[in-house]
Amino acid sequence: MMHPLLHTPYLGNGLLQQRDAIIATLKQRFKTYGYKQIQTAALEPYDLYVGNPKIGNTDDMIKVVDTSGKVLVLRPDVTIPITQQIATTQMNGGEDTRLFYIMDVFSYRFEDDQKQRTQAGVEYFNNRTPAGDAEVIALAIHILKDCGFPEFKLEIGHAGFFRALLAQANLSNEQIAPLQTYIQTKNIAEMVDYLATLPIQETVKQAMQYIPFLYGEPNEVMEKIKRHGLNGILQAELTYLVNVYNSIQAYGLTDHIVFNLGLINDMNYYSDVIFQGFVNQVGKPVVMGGRYDSLGDYFGARIPAIGFAFDVDLLLHAAKQHGLLSTLIEEEPIAIYYDVAAQKEALAIALALRERGYAVVTYSTNGDQHTASKETVHIICEADSYNLYYGKQAISFQHISELIQLLQERGS
């Protein structure tokens, strides 16, 4: 036997249909919020990502060299190219622009063989307002409801929060990296030991140690912040977050919200509110997003925006785990077996049925009557008679209209 060369997973018809159904659900919901679809090229100039400062981890990018020696990358991120496109074309002309996309991203970092993930998300180019941010968060929640998840939470934090603390601490990037990991993993024990080695003020240390605890029901979190006197340094960020929360309250969606002020996104372009959504039992967020008001600056344009992306395959996996995928009844096509003498008529029947949405396959019997037939529903066309078979039961018919009536009666 030949050794298989292809190791990437092959999605069978059933799973593909379920995947399409989930994507259709997302698309439909994006549209109902007034979003229009956009697509960018899969191959992008490497230079897009190596500006100063660098955006994204260039080591993980899949690179190719074109015939002129230029280095290209397979789209590692969606937000960056869309922002660049908006910035260079001035497509939004300063107006609010709502775009959605279904696109693949590629990275060596992805654990599976495919190195490819499908993202479905939105980018809303608008000035920062609590109402605008709340609408985008409400859309993400709406989609999780559409998918049918009985239980899910959206964690909301603020990218400026950790940054405001760092601003008081004058640390190098090498010193910040472990700190960020400790906060992201809520590893307080090791963070305390690590902070002790850093030359920063005691009040800032205290505040940093407390970040992982700033988690839970928003009012409680705000209480904790006041109790620890953190509201002084972080006043601006906190006020904004509370305003967003109040807007979400107007949507009646606060049951799905928790505050997580220890939330730090690895993409460093986020500037304000950030969020991630979890469904029961799936340890990775199915949706991630946030506001990135200064990403446009890289491309010489001031274009504030907020967006999010669903990891389609993780969402599909989660929906499967929760038994939310409709089991598809795969409809077998109707087979038409025809004698050469009745070929024209048989093909006309096939066409008429296809026009009405039936799946039809046709076979010439070459005078051999017995090729028939595994399919339960089939039609045998001979020179002088047309018969519709349900298994062994035969019903003869004269005209297409009669056949369609028979099929409809059977269907209903």
Place this chain on the structure above:
Amino acid sequence: MAAFTIAVAKGRTADQSILLLDSMGITFQQLTSSSRKLIFYNSDETITLIFVKGVDVPTYVEKGAADLGIVGKDNILESQAEIYEVLDLKFGKCKFAVAGKPGQVLDTMQPLIIATKYPTIARNYFSRKGKSIDIVKLNGSVELAPLIGLADVIVDIVETGNTLRENGLIILEEVEPISTRLIVNKASFALKSQAIHSFIQEVQKNLV
């Protein structure tokens, strides 16, 4: 409150975890040291305890098969699972170290050959130092490797140092301290907040 599942590394970690849970007033009736059962429930069945291999605990927790896990830092580091590491339980203390024959130099021009059960940890440690290495992945008796010339040095867990000494090896560099940790699935942390947060607080109160 929501019921939850704790995955515990079999062996010494399990024994100490049961003592800890016991001190919190959480007991598992059918649990005896000789039992070969792998799944237990507390009296009101709000907590399920499952015993799995240490290396598998981070996977169980990341994938949501368990909400919480009790496992050594060594296994957490090696698995690189996406989880919260909320408490240091302070038992099972030991350290990761680079060990070899006395006089072995680590600053060589050639890549060091390293025998270890923990390739990820070894690779990360030396890549931070900018040192190129070759890894020989072994599953046990790692101390043998430098003695028979299979590797220059080893990266392994050192508790008392007895095994090293008896095989004529010494610690050349300490990598990092290890102890048992309480880890949490990120979705459970968000969705079963109340039950899990109060459990974490109870554990913390009962730590010595």
